[in-house]
Amino acid sequence: AQKVTQAQTEISVVEKEDVTLDCVYETRDTTYYLFWYKQPPSGELVFLIRRNSFDEQNEISGRYSWNFQKSTSSFNFTITASQVVDSAVYFCALSGGSQGNLIFGKGTKLSVKP
């Protein structure tokens, strides 16, 4: 069975702090994809990144970076120098299997205070 675990339910930081959101996944597929989505208070899910199972290179995009480690089945997300606008619920998701449906974690609510 496929599963995504985001152990952190809520995180609160002060602006300019770095913060890491954890994501651990389970799958028997050899080919799969991992995602992060952001859901601001407006409600719409915003795609942040996709990673396939064969690409373990870390990715950096501005203040965002992602660390994919197959050995520990983790796909962690770090925000450097957090800002108030980063406040949102962040979802990690896994896609694999014959149908490729997205399986979501329960989300981590990040609050960045000024």
Next chain:
Amino acid sequence: DVKVTQSSRYLVKRTGEKVFLECVQDMDHENMFWYRQDPGLGLRLIYFSYDVKMKEKGDIPEGYSVSREKKERFSLILESASTNQTSMYLCASSLRGTGGAGYTFGSGTRLTVV
């Protein structure tokens, strides 16, 4: 700009009513999905469709049905609304065979059943 549009942002219905939630996408995507989102539970898949007139049950289909008469439109139907169906409903679409491409989500419909 590509879009997934959900017809209502907020909806209040009475227990026992038949409720229709509409979703339209303009990206010519084959796949469409309905999720519900509840605090602490993340996003759970209700139904999905890979083509016109096709439908598949997701993880929590009980109490729901769907209709896909046209490629661009995917409707979620609550046959007899109950208070435990009060939730945020999110529609998404994706291209066929691209489980790895991720989904485009609508802004969500917050349904309250009283």
